[in-house]
Amino acid sequence: MYTEEIKAVSDSLSHVAAAAEHQGGGAGWIMHHILDSRELNFEPFFTIHLPELHLFGMDISITKNVVFMWIAFALLVVIFNIVAKSYKKSFLPKGLANAVEVFVVFVKDEIAKPTIGKGYEKFLPFLLTIFFFILFCNFLGLVPYGATATNNIAVTATLAVISFFVIQLGGIKKNGLFGYFKGLMPGGLPIALVPVIFLIEILGLFTKPFALAVRLFANMTAGHIVIMALIGLIFILHTYFVAPVSVAFALFIFLLEILVALIQAYIFTMLSSLFIGMAVHQDH
Amino acid sequence: MDFAFLAAGIGAGITVFGAGLGIGKLAASAMDASGRQPEASGDIRTSMIIAAALIEGIALFSLVICILLALK
Numbered sequence: 103m104y105t106e107e108i109k110a111v112s113d114s115l116s117h118v119a120a121a122a123e124h125q126g127g128g129a130g131w132i133m134h135h136i137l138d139s140r141e142l143n144f145e146p147f148f149t150i151h152l153p154e155l156h157l158f159g160m161d162i163s164i165t166k167n168v169v170f171m172w173i174a175f176a177l178l179v180v181i182f183n184i185v186a187k188s189y190k191k192s193f194l195p196k197g198l199a200n201a202v203e204v205f206v207v208f209v210k211d212e213i214a215k216p217t218i219g220k221g222y223e224k225f226l227p228f229l230l231t232i233f234f235f236i237l238f239c240n241f242l243g244l245v246p247y248g249a250t251a252t253n254n255i256a257v258t259a260t261l262a263v264i265s266f267f268v269i270q271l272g273g274i275k276k277n278g279l280f281g282y283f284k285g286l287m288p289g290g291l292p293i294a295l296v297p298v299i300f301l302i303e304i305l306g307l308f309t310k311p312f313a314l315a316v317r318l319f320a321n322m323t324a325g326h327i328v329i330m331a332l333i334g335l336i337f338i339l340h341t342y343f344v345a346p347v348s349v350a351f352a353l354f355i356f357l358l359e360i361l362v363a364l365i366q367a368y369i370f371t372m373l374s375s376l377f378i379g380m381a382v383h384q385d386h
Numbered sequence: 387m388d389f390a391f392l393a394a395g396i397g398a399g400i401t402v403f404g405a406g407l408g409i410g411k412l413a414a415s416a417m418d419a420s421g422r423q424p425e426a427s428g429d430i431r432t433s434m435i436i437a438a439a440l441i442e443g444i445a446l447f448s449l450v451i452c453i454l455l456a457l458k
Contacts, residue, residue, distance in 0.1 A: 133457070313443060320446030324432070327453075369439040 123197035132330040138165045138254055143155060144247055149156060171251045173237040174386065209233050213372050217379040221276075225378050228268055232261065234370040240322060241264035255319045265291045270307070273381030285384035314373055321366050325359045396446060405445035411436050412448035 140163065142150040154163040181202065189201045207241050209230055214222040236252065243250025255367050274282045286303040289295065332352045336345050414432040420427040 151433075316447055316450065317439075317443035320450050321442070324446055324449055365435060365439055369436065369443075370437065 128365060132327060132334060136253055136332055138167045138249075140165055142166060142169060149224070163177070166249045167251045167254050167257065169225050170242050170249050171239065171257070174242055174251065177238055178234055182218070206230060209371065213368075213375050217372070217375045219379060219383055221382065225268070225272065229285065229371050230338070231336060232265070232374060233367050236261070236318065236367040236370055237363065240367060241360075243322065243326070244359060244363070250322050250326065252318055252322045255315065258315040258319040262311040264376075266308075268312040269377045269381050270373070271309075272378050276382045277384060282381070282384070310373075310377055314370055317341055318366055318370055321362055325355065325362055329355050329359070390455050390458055394452040397455070398451045401445050401448045401452070404442060408426055412441065429455045 140152050140154065142152065143166075144150075152164045152166070152169065154161075156162070182200065185195075185199045185202045186199070190317065193298075193324050210222075210226060213233075214226050214229055218225060239251040243249050243253065270282075276282075277285055283300075286307075287299055291299060329352050332355065335348050336342070412434060416430050419430050
């Protein structure tokens, strides 16, 4: 539903990035590091060119963000298989299972139970998957040579669309198709206001996941741009003496980025579960 | 005339002003409430972080628009 807007934003971003790179100046390489690219670039050592695939005229080539999403997916599968197997031996977790259980119990008790209330178990797998996937994607962007998959608005928009479908299907399954739309309107309205409020509520159904997507994308991209800009000061000023100051500031912003990665994963999951709660228990 | 860069700069400045004001007021009342009732400070801290992330979300919407302006 927002495919045109998403395509417009990402098209214009890649177009101006190509233009900026040709322009030079201090800013071209910043966009080069933030945007997606067709090759894995381990700069002084080697470069892996990724294959280009087309299917029915759509471009589904493997790019850097796709590779890092696969790495996050592989890490998730491996870690959670180890954790699940260790629960077969004993119910007392130790080691890796202990650490993962902290996060799982956090999502269950602080995010799912207070906001969804009764019947939260059905939505818990979705919320846990969203939380851990966004967390791993964000953290993978902070390692050297890493790329943040959530820097790409297509990835965050996909997560928001999936969230949108879970919210609507959850609400419709609980309340029935007609009952769900009827329950969107608050009770006791004068009859003249009913069409206006209905339109506003339907629009609200779409803007909330859109805000989720843009919030995650903008937070991750802004952090990375600030880090690149601080390190780019060394190149723009053409001296080495600004390097200690620049690296110290960049280190501080990196620590802030770790905090922001955790907080953004938590906020995405918390708002998704809040919307699910509002859709499922409409009388609140 | 090329006013895009100027617009991006002024937009970013006003955005930071608004977001700083909003989150500062939020943090001030969170400190007040924490001082009145130190047992509730865990809950207050959680709600403060949620509200701060929401306010920052709006600020970053306009930052995205400023970036689009500056790169055109």
